[in-house]
Amino acid sequence: MSEAKFAGGCLCGAVRYEAQGAPLNMGLCYCGDCRKASGSGFIPFIGFRADAVRFSGATLQFRSKAFRGGEAVRNSCSVCGSLVFGGIVGVDEAHTIYAGTLDDPSLFAPSIALFTRDKPDWVVMPDGLVAFETMPG
Numbered sequence: 001m002s003e004a005k006f007a008g009g010c011l012c013g014a015v016r017y018e019a020q021g022a023p024l025n026m027g028l029c030y031c032g033d034c035r036k037a038s039g040s041g042f043i044p045f046i047g048f049r050a051d052a053v054r055f056s057g058a059t060l061q062f063r064s065k066a067f068r069g070g071e072a073v074r075n076s077c078s079v080c081g082s083l084v085f086g087g088i089v090g091v092d093e094a095h096t097i098y099a100g101t102l103d104d105p106s107l108f109a110p111s112i113a114l115f116t117r118d119k120p121d122w123v124v125m126p127d128g129l130v131a132f133e134t135m136p137g
Contacts, residue, residue, distance in 0.1 A: 015057035041123035
């Protein structure tokens with residue numbers, strides 16, 4: 001059996017990615033920054049080692065203060081504005097793909113929930129997720 005291949009991209013197709021192998025994690029983040037960036041109650045994410053994912057296309061980067069004091073970098077398509085992935089290509093050791101951009105959304109199987117303290121009451125969290133009030137250590 002071959003390794004899983006995760007492919008996807010933005011709404012217009014100008015930004016694409018392909019990741020090979022098992023993800024580091026899959027989950028939902030309810031923090032205020034992710035909610036505002038997505039325009040929704042959470043962001044569904046998939047973490048990959050940087051050497052497991054390839055990106056193409058020009059992105060617009062937005063930087064904000066991260067929970068632990070560093071920077072969170074979110075990459076959007078410079079053409080259509082779709083939020084596609086997190087991290088700095090060529091710098092960071094891991095990247096976060098936003099699961100809504102997957103070509104095959106059935107590949108997304110979340111197992112964790114982050115920043116549940118910030119989850120809006122109107123969002124229903126799926127059963128069976130390991131929940132963390134903030135970012136686990």
